[in-house]
Amino acid sequence: xxxxxxxxxxxxxxxxxxxxxxxxxxxxxxxxxxxxxxxxxxxxxxxxxxxxxxxxxxxxxxxxxxxxxxxxxxxxxxxxxxxxxxxxxxxxxxxxxxxxxxxxxxxxxxxxxxxxxxxxxxxxxxxxxxxxxxxxxxxxxxxxxxxxxxxxxxxxxxxxxxxxxxxxxxxxxxxxxxxxxxxxxxxxxxxxxxxxxxxxxxxxxxxxxxxxxxxxxxxxxxxxxxxxxxxxxxxxxxxxxxxxxxxxxxxxxxxxxxxxxxxxxxxxxxxxxxxxxxxxxxxxxxxxxxxxxxxxxxxxxxxxxxxxxxxxxxxxxxxxxxxxx
Amino acid sequence: xxxxxxxxxxxxxxxxxxxxxxxxxxxxxxxxxxxxxxxxxxxxxxxxxxxxxxxxxxxxxxxxxxxxxxxxxxxxxxxxxxxxxxxxxxxxxxxxxxxxxxxxxxxxxxxxxxxxxx
Amino acid sequence: xxxxxxxxxxxxxxxxxxxxxxxxxxxxxxxxxxxxxxxxxxxxxxxxxxxxxxxxxxxxxxxxxxxxxxxxxxxxxxxxxxxxxxxxxxxxxxxxxxxxxxxxxxxxxxxxxxxxxxxxxxxxxxxxxxxxxxxxxxxxxxxxxxxxxxxxxxxxxxxxxxxxxxxxxxxxxxxxxxxxxxxxxxxxxxxxxxxxxxxxxxxxxxxxxxxxxxxxxxxxxxxxxxxxxxxxxxxxxxxxxxxxxxxxxxxxxxxxxxxxxxxxxxxxxxxxxxxxxxxxxxxxxxxxxxxxxxxxxxxxxxxxxxxxxxxxxxxxxxxxxxxxxxxxxxxxxxxxxxxxxxxxxxxxxxxxxxxxxxxxxxxxxxxxxxxxxxxxxxxxxxxxxxxxxxxxxxxxxxxxxxxxxxxxxxxxxxxxxxxxxxxxxxxxxxxxxxxxxxxxxxxxxxxxxxxxxxxxxxxxxxxxxxxxxxxxxxxxxxxx
Numbered sequence: 001x002x003x004x005x006x007x008x009x010x011x012x013x014x015x016x017x018x019x020x021x022x023x024x025x026x027x028x029x030x031x032x033x034x035x036x037x038x039x040x041x042x043x044x045x046x047x048x049x050x051x052x053x054x055x056x057x058x059x060x061x062x063x064x065x066x067x068x069x070x071x072x073x074x075x076x077x078x079x080x081x082x083x084x085x086x087x088x089x090x091x092x093x094x095x096x097x098x099x100x101x102x103x104x105x106x107x108x109x110x111x112x113x114x115x116x117x118x119x120x121x122x123x124x125x126x127x128x129x130x131x132x133x134x135x136x137x138x139x140x141x142x143x144x145x146x147x148x149x150x151x152x153x154x155x156x157x158x159x160x161x162x163x164x165x166x167x168x169x170x171x172x173x174x175x176x177x178x179x180x181x182x183x184x185x186x187x188x189x190x191x192x193x194x195x196x197x198x199x200x201x202x203x204x205x206x207x208x209x210x211x212x213x214x215x216x217x218x219x220x221x222x223x224x225x226x227x228x229x230x231x232x233x234x235x236x237x238x239x240x241x242x243x244x245x246x247x248x249x250x251x252x253x254x255x256x257x258x259x260x261x262x263x264x265x266x267x268x269x270x271x272x273x274x275x276x277x278x279x280x281x282x283x284x285x286x287x288x289x290x291x292x293x294x295x296x297x298x299x300x301x302x303x304x305x306x307x308x309x310x311x312x313x314x315x316x317x318x319x320x321x322x323x324x325x
Numbered sequence: 326x327x328x329x330x331x332x333x334x335x336x337x338x339x340x341x342x343x344x345x346x347x348x349x350x351x352x353x354x355x356x357x358x359x360x361x362x363x364x365x366x367x368x369x370x371x372x373x374x375x376x377x378x379x380x381x382x383x384x385x386x387x388x389x390x391x392x393x394x395x396x397x398x399x400x401x402x403x404x405x406x407x408x409x410x411x412x413x414x415x416x417x418x419x420x421x422x423x424x425x426x427x428x429x430x431x432x433x434x435x436x437x438x439x440x441x442x443x
Numbered sequence: 444x445x446x447x448x449x450x451x452x453x454x455x456x457x458x459x460x461x462x463x464x465x466x467x468x469x470x471x472x473x474x475x476x477x478x479x480x481x482x483x484x485x486x487x488x489x490x491x492x493x494x495x496x497x498x499x500x501x502x503x504x505x506x507x508x509x510x511x512x513x514x515x516x517x518x519x520x521x522x523x524x525x526x527x528x529x530x531x532x533x534x535x536x537x538x539x540x541x542x543x544x545x546x547x548x549x550x551x552x553x554x555x556x557x558x559x560x561x562x563x564x565x566x567x568x569x570x571x572x573x574x575x576x577x578x579x580x581x582x583x584x585x586x587x588x589x590x591x592x593x594x595x596x597x598x599x600x601x602x603x604x605x606x607x608x609x610x611x612x613x614x615x616x617x618x619x620x621x622x623x624x625x626x627x628x629x630x631x632x633x634x635x636x637x638x639x640x641x642x643x644x645x646x647x648x649x650x651x652x653x654x655x656x657x658x659x660x661x662x663x664x665x666x667x668x669x670x671x672x673x674x675x676x677x678x679x680x681x682x683x684x685x686x687x688x689x690x691x692x693x694x695x696x697x698x699x700x701x702x703x704x705x706x707x708x709x710x711x712x713x714x715x716x717x718x719x720x721x722x723x724x725x726x727x728x729x730x731x732x733x734x735x736x737x738x739x740x741x742x743x744x745x746x747x748x749x750x751x752x753x754x755x756x757x758x759x760x761x762x763x764x765x766x767x768x769x770x771x772x773x774x775x776x777x778x779x780x781x782x783x784x785x786x787x788x789x790x791x792x793x794x795x796x797x798x799x800x801x802x803x804x805x806x807x808x809x810x811x812x813x814x815x816x817x818x819x820x821x822x823x824x825x826x827x828x829x830x831x832x833x834x835x836x837x838x839x840x841x842x843x844x845x846x847x848x849x850x851x852x853x854x855x856x857x858x859x860x861x862x863x864x865x866x867x868x869x870x871x872x873x874x875x876x877x878x879x880x881x882x883x884x885x886x887x888x889x890x891x892x893x894x895x896x897x898x899x900x901x902x903x904x905x906x907x908x909x910x911x912x913x914x915x916x917x918x919x920x921x922x923x
Binding site: 152222 | 679722724725726727728730731747748750751752753754829832833836837840841843844845848851881882883884885886888889903904907908909910911912913914915916917918919920
């Protein structure tokens with residue numbers, strides 16, 4: 001079993017900021033694990049602007065924002081980067097197991113920072129009834145298909161939920177020549193940022209239904225249509241308000257859930273409702289020396305705030321390691 | 326005529342009330358900082374947007390290379406410009422910030438790559 | 444005109460029944476064809492099966508399905524060993540809440556004992572507290588049937604098909620039977636992929652068994668689909684119960700159950716709703732409500748937040764019992780219809796029974812000396828230890844290339860599934876579990892599409908969820 005001062009899981013904005021800050025705070029033996037073949041995490045598929053307004057005072061795209069951190073990581077030789085590396089097991093003594101093509105490695109770390117991000121809530125979690133044909137995507141999957149793979153998931157799209165990724169994807173589909181037939185939000189207000197409502201929905205005249213929800217998805221092999229109903233202030237269906245929208249694609253954008261299965265496996269206390277670690281202080285868990293930062297600690301609206309708090313996580317981990325002597 | 330718009334310069338999202346006469350802004354109210362007024366004028370008189378998309382990489386490490394315009398372009402030309410960008414292909418290694426197409430739609434706006442690709 | 448070969452036996456349908464029959468027949472020197480209208484086997488009724496291997500309780504005395512269930516429960520263990528499947532003998536509890544219900548348990552117990560179900564006993568409250576701590580504390584007793592078990596329904600079908608194929612049976616997918624002409628003797632089977640000829644035809648067409656039978660003039664039964672909605676819970680809840688938990692049965696079904704599965708994720712359901720449409724696979728808000736009420740009556744701690752997936756299946760019901768018979772009006776035609784619960788359990792016994800009928804009706808069944816009864820157990824990282832995983836990764840780097848994060852599925856497993864016959868995203872899911880976890884494929888879909896595209900030399904735009912018409916994407920930017 002290898003030993004390391006600090007292992008960081010995830011090289012998205014949170015993990016990269018934490019690694020750089022831990023180095024700057026004096027840690028010299030750092031392993032940064034990333035499951036993808038590139039650094040940057042989800043920023044690589046967020047090709048739109050709106051990043052860095054507070055942190056860099058510039059309006060950057062996701063890849064540009066990531067690039068500024070990637071350059072720094074690559075310049076610090078004490079940060080060992082392992083790509084295509086997948087953490088599979090963690091104990092309460094910070095023994096971490098990961099798998100990569102050709103090897104399974106087990107490492108005892110003085111401190112671990114989990115920067116594992118979040119997953120998207122699914123259609124199943126909001127219990128949308130109906131059939132299960134092709135053509136139902138999480139907004140993030142659709143974003144990956146278009147921006148990374150160059151594939152167009154659908155031509156006539158209905159977006160469920162008004163989270164930022166969903167709104168951004170409304171515009172993205174339109175720019176790729178597809179038609180966005182509606183954005184459906186159960187709440188009275190958009191969940192996403194105003195700039196996204198303006199620039200992604202209003203700019204293109206996409207019908208935006210607030211206080212509405214999907215009653216049913218139809219289609220045998222491929223999505224054919226959705227039934228939509230209006231809801232009252234208690235989110236109950238309003239009688240006789242049902243109408244249908246024909247579409248071949250449904251995008252689900254109903255929020256994110258922090259990925260904390262590994263710290264749960266290690267025995268850290270988890271809030272069951274939010275799937276976040278229960279802790280007295282930001283970035284901490286109930287296990288000493290185990291830190292969590294970025295979207296896995298709590299869901300952030302802006303990557304700028306992720307960077308700021310994750311820098312603090314790097315500092316906290318360095319302090320902890322120093323305290324061990 | 327009074328038009329209600331939301332400022333998008335920062336996440337505060339001030340609700341602006343803009344007094345418009347003959348397509349010109351004569352008065353702005355509701356802004357919490359000076360950016361609000363500038364935003365209202367630009368948004369009413371000449372709305373502009375940065376356009377982001379991706380172009381296809383031929384024989385490169387990435388299938389899709391993300392791109393953006395280096396300056397905002399008029400809102401009403403966005404779809405047309407997006408259609409032009411979809412036709413572009415890149416067959417050489419590029420660095421983030423590099424220009425790959427110039428003077429899109431004659432708007433004196435260039436297209437730049439936003440991610441390194443070898 | 445090109446001459447069409449005449450198969451000794453042609454099986455219509457590659458669900459668990461058709462697959463079990465094909466595998467059983469492949470022991471003998473026969474030419475066998477299996478026709479399946481879907482893109483892959485198990486895509487009909489079998490894919491929505493819950494995977495319970497029933498002990499034989501709750502079948503009417505003297506019924507065909509009772510006898511075949513009991514026999515199948517024994518045979519399935521041997522098949523699991525031979526074909527490398529994970530069968531878990533979980534045991535089941537039928538739970539009683541009142542003294543009256545205990546009386547009904549006693550009736551069920553004595554009926555089942557008459558049938559020959561082994562090891563039955565009534566367990567009391569103290570036993571239940573000890574052995575099933577999450578069970579509703581209001582439960583006062585239960586009938587314990589230790590021989591109940593769980594298996595993966597689709598992996599059972601794939602194992603049977605792969606083994607039958609290895610022993611010479613021929614499989615034709617996307618081959619829909621359109622008409623059958625009785626040629627006295629033998630049959631001409633007209634399909635969407637051309638004409639087939641056979642001496643004997645076995646109708647295991649599931650929901651469409653009535654329509655298929657009518658093609659040879661036998662129309663004295665009707666398949667009345669009965670919908671079952673099921674809800675799958677996160678595999679973090681794997682140890683929610685230690686047994687399969689049943690309420691007392693109603694007239695039409697065994698009720699809403701809390702089901703352990705071979706893959707770990709508990710499942711709750713099913714509903715039992717008569718529907719007209721054989722393609723109505725939708726779930727409803729009422730269904731969710733009903734299942735939750737039922738499941739929480741048994742295990743009150745189940746929460747709606749635990750749901751990660753749901754689906755509907757249709758049971759191909761026809762009356763109260765299975766219909767398995769040689770049709771004298773169309774000599775050579777055997778109906779195997781109305782195979783609803785406990786059909787998965789009974790399938791291996793049904794297969795033996797069908798072979799018996801064929802032999803009795805004059806088909807010569809001569810054993811092959813070179814019959815291969817075993818199949819190499821496919822590797823699934825999700826059910827082996829990390830130290831075993833480490834060994835595998837050293838042998839083949841592909842096991843270290845994790846594709847599905849929720850269920851820990853490697854690129855090698857996906858490639859092996861495609862080699863074994865997976866052609867669609869659902870086919871990969873059923874074989875490997877990739878896409879079946881809590882993120883529902885958000886993470887792995889693109890990678891799976893690429894592996895499937897490369898291995899089968901299919902363009903990405905032609906990759907489907909479950910066959911033609913279910914293409915995942917609608918277009919691609921191309922670099923021409």
